[in-house]
Amino acid sequence: MTLRALPSVDQVLRDDASRTTLERFGRTATTAAIRVSLEEARGAAQGGAPAATRADIARAAERALEAQDCASLRPVFNLTGTVLHTNLGRALLASEAIDAAVETMRDAVALEFDLSTGQRGERDDHLRELICELTGAEDATIVNNNAAAVLLALNTLGAGRDAIVSRGELIEIGGAFRMPDIMMRAGVNLVEVGTTNRTHQKDYRAALHAQTGLILKVHTSNYRIAGFTAEVDGRALAAIACKAGVPLLNDLGSGTLIDLTAYGLAREPTVRETVADGADLVTFSGDKLLGGPQAGFIVGRKDLIAAVNRNPMKRALRVDKMRIAALAATLKLYRDPDRLAERLPTLRLLARKRAEIAAQAQRLLPRIASTLGASICVESCECESQIGSGALPLDTLPSAGLRLTAANGHALERLVSALHALPRPVIGRVKDGALLLDLRCLEDEENFVKTFAALRPDALA
Numbered sequence: 001m002t003l004r005a006l007p008s009v010d011q012v013l014r015d016d017a018s019r020t021t022l023e024r025f026g027r028t029a030t031t032a033a034i035r036v037s038l039e040e041a042r043g044a045a046q047g048g049a050p051a052a053t054r055a056d057i058a059r060a061a062e063r064a065l066e067a068q069d070c071a072s073l074r075p076v077f078n079l080t081g082t083v084l085h086t087n088l089g090r091a092l093l094a095s096e097a098i099d100a101a102v103e104t105m106r107d108a109v110a111l112e113f114d115l116s117t118g119q120r121g122e123r124d125d126h127l128r129e130l131i132c133e134l135t136g137a138e139d140a141t142i143v144n145n146n147a148a149a150v151l152l153a154l155n156t157l158g159a160g161r162d163a164i165v166s167r168g169e170l171i172e173i174g175g176a177f178r179m180p181d182i183m184m185r186a187g188v189n190l191v192e193v194g195t196t197n198r199t200h201q202k203d204y205r206a207a208l209h210a211q212t213g214l215i216l217k218v219h220t221s222n223y224r225i226a227g228f229t230a231e232v233d234g235r236a237l238a239a240i241a242c243k244a245g246v247p248l249l250n251d252l253g254s255g256t257l258i259d260l261t262a263y264g265l266a267r268e269p270t271v272r273e274t275v276a277d278g279a280d281l282v283t284f285s286g287d288k289l290l291g292g293p294q295a296g297f298i299v300g301r302k303d304l305i306a307a308v309n310r311n312p313m314k315r316a317l318r319v320d321k322m323r324i325a326a327l328a329a330t331l332k333l334y335r336d337p338d339r340l341a342e343r344l345p346t347l348r349l350l351a352r353k354r355a356e357i358a359a360q361a362q363r364l365l366p367r368i369a370s371t372l373g374a375s376i377c378v379e380s381c382e383c384e385s386q387i388g389s390g391a392l393p394l395d396t397l398p399s400a401g402l403r404l405t406a407a408n409g410h411a412l413e414r415l416v417s418a419l420h421a422l423p424r425p426v427i428g429r430v431k432d433g434a435l436l437l438d439l440r441c442l443e444d445e446e447n448f449v450k451t452f453a454a455l456r457p458d459a460l461a
Contacts, residue, residue: 005051017058033061076425081438084388090287092345100329101322130331135271137299143317149283149296154186156308158213163188166199169218198230215241217250238278247280255284263351266395288389291346292330293323358400377405385440404435
């Protein structure tokens, strides 16, 4: 009798409880979800559970569809202490960049259409003048990330020929991508010179010969070698390359357009300085210290940029209209350096002072503690943030946050899991038996408190 009491699919579809589900998800998806819910209810009934009603089946189907509809790529609170967190999307875009990208989504745009001539244009034209203005380069082109920029430049300059690079600069970047592998895929022959800790001018000169296609310099942005070390700087290396008649490709990795010391950060070579030092081509990222969307820039000599753009690989690596619009809007912010820190989120977050963040921690502490209850101890603390994405790896930023401790390791694991399961997940870092929530990147306090309030007490039990 219990199984006979279960409703049919059609009965559940006609029930009032299914009305909103049908409106939100459509008849096909709703019907399929109801069939699954009915099968689950049938199995439960065979185990002795009471027969589910039409409303029960409808609500179960709606919950299942809502779970399926929930985007996996959704906003989180980045409280890891890493500002440019690769796994969390790196740079936050400025409002101007977001607005510019959205505008290109709504309408047709003159992406590759020259409005002055009515002929086909080049998508790089929307960015070329801006990039050259900010870097001092003769010309520029853009691809979808810096690894692509290095790959394309290497392939253009040295396919089938030798590329000379210091052993101390054969880096590995995130995701186990290694410079030797990129060079191999680019079709160049890797010629290592020097040693891991010391490379001299004579090492480069000795490696030069008729089959040399280029000299490659790689900025070791994600590690440092200290102690008994020596390297050849960009200016000296440019002179060696020029005398030998081969191009110098200088990969800056993250890359910055401004002197970071003005904002209390450690010094990094700027793109303009690297171009002025004589590099023939310079590559750098758009979504790291620059603070824009993911992109890879190649700037430098006009003839070499033209050769890069003739490479068939360029089309496979090009960027779309949304990123071009966001990049243009981001680059324009650099024309007003006096207001850059307040308008560019990456720089604003990096420049926050510990005292300001500590005051925020004091404001939040009682509100978060009251939500978590007695089972979780919440304390304010000092901590150290990092830039992330391979930029200035040894330099930390004085910060502050909340330190959450539980009775035991299992309780802490449940807390971490519960925070990850929130409508807007809260991502911190576990350190020394506690969950540390570094507040450097927290700007929306009220929504953070509201999100925390959605924690279910049973999730922490």
